[in-house]
Amino acid sequence: MPDDVQTPVQVQRKAWVILLLTALFWGGNVVASRLAVGEVSPMAMVTIRWGSVALVMLAVCWRDCVRDWPVLRAHWLRVTLMGFFGFTVYQVLYFGAAHATSGVHLAILQGVAPAFIFAGARIFYGTPIGLVRGIGLALTMLAVAVVATRGEPQHLIGMELNIGDVAMLVASVSYAAYTVALRKRPNVSALAFFTALATVAALTSLPLLAGEMILGQVQWPTPKGWLSMAYIIIFPSLLAQLFFIRGVAMIGPGRASLFYNLVPVLGAIMAVTLLGEPFAPYHAAGLALALGGVLIAEVFGGRRF
Numbered sequence: 158m159p160d161d162v163q164t165p166v167q168v169q170r171k172a173w174v175i176l177l178l179t180a181l182f183w184g185g186n187v188v189a190s191r192l193a194v195g196e197v198s199p200m201a202m203v204t205i206r207w208g209s210v211a212l213v214m215l216a217v218c219w220r221d222c223v224r225d226w227p228v229l230r231a232h233w234l235r236v237t238l239m240g241f242f243g244f245t246v247y248q249v250l251y252f253g254a255a256h257a258t259s260g261v262h263l264a265i266l267q268g269v270a271p272a273f274i275f276a277g278a279r280i281f282y283g284t285p286i287g288l289v290r291g292i293g294l295a296l297t298m299l300a301v302a303v304v305a306t307r308g309e310p311q312h313l314i315g316m317e318l319n320i321g322d323v324a325m326l327v328a329s330v331s332y333a334a335y336t337v338a339l340r341k342r343p344n345v346s347a348l349a350f351f352t353a354l355a356t357v358a359a360l361t362s363l364p365l366l367a368g369e370m371i372l373g374q375v376q377w378p379t380p381k382g383w384l385s386m387a388y389i390i391i392f393p394s395l396l397a398q399l400f401f402i403r404g405v406a407m408i409g410p411g412r413a414s415l416f417y418n419l420v421p422v423l424g425a426i427m428a429v430t431l432l433g434e435p436f437a438p439y440h441a442a443g444l445a446l447a448l449g450g451v452l453i454a455e456v457f458g459g460r461r462f
Contacts, residue, residue: 176416178252179400183421185391188431189385196382198371200362202389205378207244207358209390214352222352225345231352232343236350239342240357243335249365250328250390254321266397267421269327271297273333274414281337284409287428293454297418300446308439336414339405347402355394368390 165169193202215222222229229236251267271294278284286294342350369375378386405413422443429436 168407171411172404175400175407176413178406179397179404179417180416180423181420182392182397182400182419183420184427186389186397187391187421187424188427189388191428191432193378193382193385193389196376196385197378198369198374198376199249200366201375201377202358202386203245203252204362204366205386206248206390206394207355208363209386210394211352211355211359213395214348214355215389218346218348220344220354221349225343225349226227228345230342231347235338236343236353237357239335239338240354241361242331242339244256244354244358245361245365247328247335249330249362250324250331252447254328267329268300270329270333271417273330273416274410274417277333277337277338278410289457290412290415290454293415293450293452297415297447298450300443300450301418301421303439303446304422304443306361306439308437308442333414336405336410339402340410342402343439346401347406351399351402354398412454414442415454419447419451 197205275286275294279286294301367377401413404416422440425440426444429440
């Protein structure tokens with residue numbers, strides 16, 4: 158076998174590392190976003206985030222973009238819809254939901270995104286889930302619920318959906334649609350494709366920023382806000398998105414989506430270490446359930462999808 162040809166096991170292990178880093182970077186986004194509250198307004202954050210990413214990517218890989226432009230142009234509608242729903246819509250709804258619903262509701266509803274991804278993969282690609290991977294998915298979702306309810310399930314009793322809950326559910330569906338669509342993205346380099354998505358996100362966020370300015374609610378970043386934005390731009394926006402695209406290409410959207418449920422758990426752990434929040438037994442339980450669910454689904458889940 159040639160040295161540059163990787164075995165399926167090597168590819169799988171590489172995908173695990175890539176997706177674990179993705180979850181870690183997205184988990185850190187929870188901390189950075191909390192630190193940015195009151196330091197920058199939501200629409201300004203979205204526009205600066207994706208505008209900065211688009212400019213960086215264009216500077217780094219403009220040759221790839223020029224080379225792949227004919228293919229991207231031929232698939233302009235698909236690229237536009239993926240950038241709009243996967244980046245702009247998801248983040249706008251997420252920020253809106255965070256201001257209109259409780260943390261318990263937000264965390265739980267964010268954690269159902271993998272279920273939507275599995276459903277989409279099943280509907281559009283006929284992807285089988287299987288019993289073992291279904292158990293793994295259930296464990297990772299249970300981990301989110303444990304962390305969100307602080308280990309007290311009675312918090313779930315009497316929950317009622319409000320506008321924030323609906324916004325988060327729609328956001329989860331939006332990101333799930335983007336993730337499922339990644340399986341048949343245009344045949345271009347990952348760098349050129351991501352640059353196109355970031356550019357679409359930046360452009361489609363401009364009308365929302367204009368609305369925020371008209372309403373007099375815009376707040377440009379303070380020095381502390383710029384520090385938070387620097388992390389958000391480099392890690393959750395640049396590296397994590399590229400890693401996620403690569404991970405989906407390696408093991409498929411359904412399997413990659415399992416790692417998404419590590420995000421709220423890792424975010425909670427980082428909040429403990431970086432923000433000084435107390436560590437509780439439910440943090441450990443949630444982390445164990447999430448990691449266990451991913452391992453069960455990946456190690457014992459059977460066929461690739």
